[in-house]
Amino acid sequence: MPINADYRGPADLPEVIALFPLPGALLLPRGQMPLNIFEPRYLAMIDDAFRDGHRLIGMIQPDATHSEKDGTPKLFQVGCVGRITQLAESGDGRYILELTGVSRFKLVEELSVKTPYRQCRVDYFPYLDDFTARKGEDEVDREALLTVLTDFLKANNLKVDWDGVETAPNEALVNALAMMSPYGAPEKQALLEAPDLKTRAEILIAVTEMDLAKKRTSGDPPLQ
Known part of the structure; x- marks a missing residue:
C-alpha cells in the first residue's frame, strides 16, 4: 500500500x-x-x-x-x-x-x-x-513456495484467490503468507528476523512442511 x-x-x-x-x-x-x-x-x-x-x-x-x-x-x-x-x-x-x-x-x-x-x-x-522495496525477491524460490501453499490449502480445506497469488510480486507474496501463517510466536519471530526475503521464504516453507508432516502422522484435524 x-x-x-x-x-x-x-x-x-x-x-x-x-x-x-x-x-x-x-x-x-x-x-x-x-x-x-x-x-x-x-x-x-x-x-x-x-x-x-x-x-x-x-x-x-x-x-x-x-x-x-x-x-x-x-x-x-x-x-x-x-x-x-x-x-x-x-x-x-x-x-x-x-x-x-x-x-x-x-x-x-x-x-x-x-x-x-x-x-x-x-x-x-x-x-x-x-x-528498499522488493529487495532480493528474484532469489525467492516461488515454485517451491506455491507448492507448499497448495499442499497447506488442500490439507486444511481452504481456498485462496489464485489470480491474486499469481500476480503478486514475490515480496508481497512471501510477506503476506508469513503474516497470515497460523504458527506460534517462535515461528513468527523467526520469520520476522530472517536476514532476507529468500531466507524468510525458506523458513516459511520449512515450517509449513513440518506442520503438514506432523498432521499426517498424528492424525490431527485440519485448521478450522
Missing part, C-alpha cells in the same frame, strides 16, 4: 517509539496489519501517535518464557514499526485501523515513562534493506 510519508532510511524514523506487544502478531515492511484497538492504554497510544504527527507504532511480540521483576512480560528483541494508514471509529469506543509496515528494528532500551503504554529506544540500522 502506498503511504504519504517517504521513509528512505533510519534518519526518517524516530529513535523512541511506542510499542504494542501482541503475541503471534507479525508485521513486515510494506505489509498491512488490521488491528482492533479497545484497551484504554492503547487507545491513548493511537491518540498520541496522531498528536505527535508521525502516526508510527512499533509492533513487537512479548516473550512468554521470560518476565521482568514486576511480572511484566519481557519483549523479543526485534519488532517492526508501522504507520497508521487507515483509521475508523467504531462508535463503541474502539479504533479499527490498519498498519503498514515500514522497517524492522532492534530494541535498544525500554524507557521509564509516564504513558500507560511501553516506549523503547530502537535501532533501525541493522535492517537498512527494509527501506
Whole structure:
C-alpha cells in the first residue's frame, strides 16, 4: 500500500517509539496489519501517535518464557514499526485501523515513562534493506513456495484467490503468507528476523512442511 510519508532510511524514523506487544502478531515492511484497538492504554497510544504527527507504532511480540521483576512480560528483541494508514471509529469506543509496515528494528532500551503504554529506544540500522522495496525477491524460490501453499490449502480445506497469488510480486507474496501463517510466536519471530526475503521464504516453507508432516502422522484435524 502506498503511504504519504517517504521513509528512505533510519534518519526518517524516530529513535523512541511506542510499542504494542501482541503475541503471534507479525508485521513486515510494506505489509498491512488490521488491528482492533479497545484497551484504554492503547487507545491513548493511537491518540498520541496522531498528536505527535508521525502516526508510527512499533509492533513487537512479548516473550512468554521470560518476565521482568514486576511480572511484566519481557519483549523479543526485534519488532517492526508501522504507520497508521487507515483509521475508523467504531462508535463503541474502539479504533479499527490498519498498519503498514515500514522497517524492522532492534530494541535498544525500554524507557521509564509516564504513558500507560511501553516506549523503547530502537535501532533501525541493522535492517537498512527494509527501506528498499522488493529487495532480493528474484532469489525467492516461488515454485517451491506455491507448492507448499497448495499442499497447506488442500490439507486444511481452504481456498485462496489464485489470480491474486499469481500476480503478486514475490515480496508481497512471501510477506503476506508469513503474516497470515497460523504458527506460534517462535515461528513468527523467526520469520520476522530472517536476514532476507529468500531466507524468510525458506523458513516459511520449512515450517509449513513440518506442520503438514506432523498432521499426517498424528492424525490431527485440519485448521478450522
